[in-house]
Amino acid sequence: MDTYSNFKKYLQDELSDIKSAGLYKNERIITSPQGAVIKVSTGQEVLNFCANNYLGLSDNKELIEAAKEAMDSRGFGMSSVRFICGTQDLHKQLEAAIANYFGTEDTILYAACFDANGGVFEPLLTDQDAIISDSLNHASIIDGVRLCKAVRYRYANADMEDLEKQLQKAQSQRFRLIVTDGVFSMDGNVAPLDKIYELANKYNAMIMVDESHSAGVVGKTGRGTTELFDLKGQIEIITGTLGKAFGGAIGGFTTGKKEIIDMLRQRSRPYLFSNSIPPAIAAAGIRMFEMMDRTNELQDKLHANTDYFVTKMQEAGFDIKPTQSSICAVMLYDAKLSQDMAARMLDEGIYVTGFYYPVVPKDLARIRVQISAGHKTEHLDKCIAAFTKTGKELGVIK
Numbered sequence: 001m002d003t004y005s006n007f008k009k010y011l012q013d014e015l016s017d018i019k020s021a022g023l024y025k026n027e028r029i030i031t032s033p034q035g036a037v038i039k040v041s042t043g044q045e046v047l048n049f050c051a052n053n054y055l056g057l058s059d060n061k062e063l064i065e066a067a068k069e070a071m072d073s074r075g076f077g078m079s080s081v082r083f084i085c086g087t088q089d090l091h092k093q094l095e096a097a098i099a100n101y102f103g104t105e106d107t108i109l110y111a112a113c114f115d116a117n118g119g120v121f122e123p124l125l126t127d128q129d130a131i132i133s134d135s136l137n138h139a140s141i142i143d144g145v146r147l148c149k150a151v152r153y154r155y156a157n158a159d160m161e162d163l164e165k166q167l168q169k170a171q172s173q174r175f176r177l178i179v180t181d182g183v184f185s186m187d188g189n190v191a192p193l194d195k196i197y198e199l200a201n202k203y204n205a206m207i208m209v210d211e212s213h214s215a216g217v218v219g220k221t222g223r224g225t226t227e228l229f230d231l232k233g234q235i236e237i238i239t240g241t242l243g244k245a246f247g248g249a250i251g252g253f254t255t256g257k258k259e260i261i262d263m264l265r266q267r268s269r270p271y272l273f274s275n276s277i278p279p280a281i282a283a284a285g286i287r288m289f290e291m292m293d294r295t296n297e298l299q300d301k302l303h304a305n306t307d308y309f310v311t312k313m314q315e316a317g318f319d320i321k322p323t324q325s326s327i328c329a330v331m332l333y334d335a336k337l338s339q340d341m342a343a344r345m346l347d348e349g350i351y352v353t354g355f356y357y358p359v360v361p362k363d364l365a366r367i368r369v370q371i372s373a374g375h376k377t378e379h380l381d382k383c384i385a386a387f388t389k390t391g392k393e394l395g396v397i398k
């Protein structure tokens with residue numbers, strides 16, 4: 001047998017293992033724009049409760065207009081990395097808008113937050129330094145940390161006693177960087193940044209927060225966890241994405257202290273060796289941050305929607321994890337139940353996703369609901385009614 005037929009057999013076996021473990025991922029085909037109401041390829045129209053479209057901007061007319069105008073005035077693509085000939089005025093304006101939004105000193109753009117996290121550690125820290133990382137941090141942080149030679153410490157999710165222990169262990173290193181997601185995507189809990197900040201001061205450490213699920217969402221005006229904990233401008237490094245609340249297209253960023261951003265421009269590999277984001281994306285991003293400066297309407301709507309949903313679901317008898325974001329984990333505990341319930345919800349016209357081990361701990365299966373400012377009260381009511389109906393049918397509630 002030739003090499004490929006051996007490899008093919010190996011992959012086929014692995015893939016069938018994934019399938020028999022029930023972990024094989026299929027894509028659902030959407031034939032409409034992303035939104036609160038979407039059309040899927042079967043022709044069915046469903047209400048979408050599993051997008052990261054927290055502000056409902058994925059199909060926003062003003063952003064689409066800004067993108068179209070930029071295509072006419074600045075072209076389609078950059079065909080270059082930033083430091084060769086891939087920087088337009090738009091890229092600089094967007095970087096400034098992001099720094100302004102978060103109250104930071106400077107910003108560097110990436111193609112995605114996955115790249116921002118992949119390229120943030122290795123240029124800044126060496127084997128003399130320490131990274132102290134939350135156990136539930138995003139995969140891109142884990143990968144980024146792997147690319148760096150710093151000594152690694154891990155603390156249990158949002159566990160401040162454990163963080164303190166790890167900081168004590170890390171005292172012999174030169175510099176210490178605590179790294180955390182702002183909002184953890186499976187539970188919707190917020191990192192206790194106030195306590196992390198106290199410990200960082202006590203043990204002489206810097207902080208990095210990944211605001212991907214919190215930017216635009218958390219805090220009265222959506223400025224993220226640094227707003228929620230009154231720490232704007234106090235955190236050394238913030239990473240985030242333009243691919244969630246901020247329009248949902250593509251793009252990531254690192255924002256924070258001037259010298260840190262400057263060093264990333266010199267040495268961060270996903271920045272140096274990967275293409276610039278297209279003009280249309282940059283222009284829509286600038287327009288989006290103008291919108292954020294102009295009005296707090298979308299945050300107000302999002303927060304009201306989330307409160308409404310959580311309250312009604314609790315009244316219906318569901319067990320909802322305490323959330324400080326717009327992620328609501330409806331706890332079902334049993335893996336099969338989470339899949340059965342998600343399937344029945346789809347029959348009711350509600351698109352939600354069930355998560356179970358290994359994505360969440362064993363016996364903590366759940367349906368994760370993501371609330372959006374784009375949801376109307378009638379959408380929320382329909383979702384709650386579908387949960388109540390299927391929940392009764394499956395014996396989840398009485």
Ligand SMILES: *Cc1c(COP(=O)(O)O)cnc(C)c1O
Pocket residue numbers: 111112113114115117138140181185210211212213240241242243250251252
């Ligand atoms: C979604 C997400 C990312 C990746 O963002 P992209 O811009 O889609 O690459 C990184 N970190 C966290 C915490 C995320 O939730």
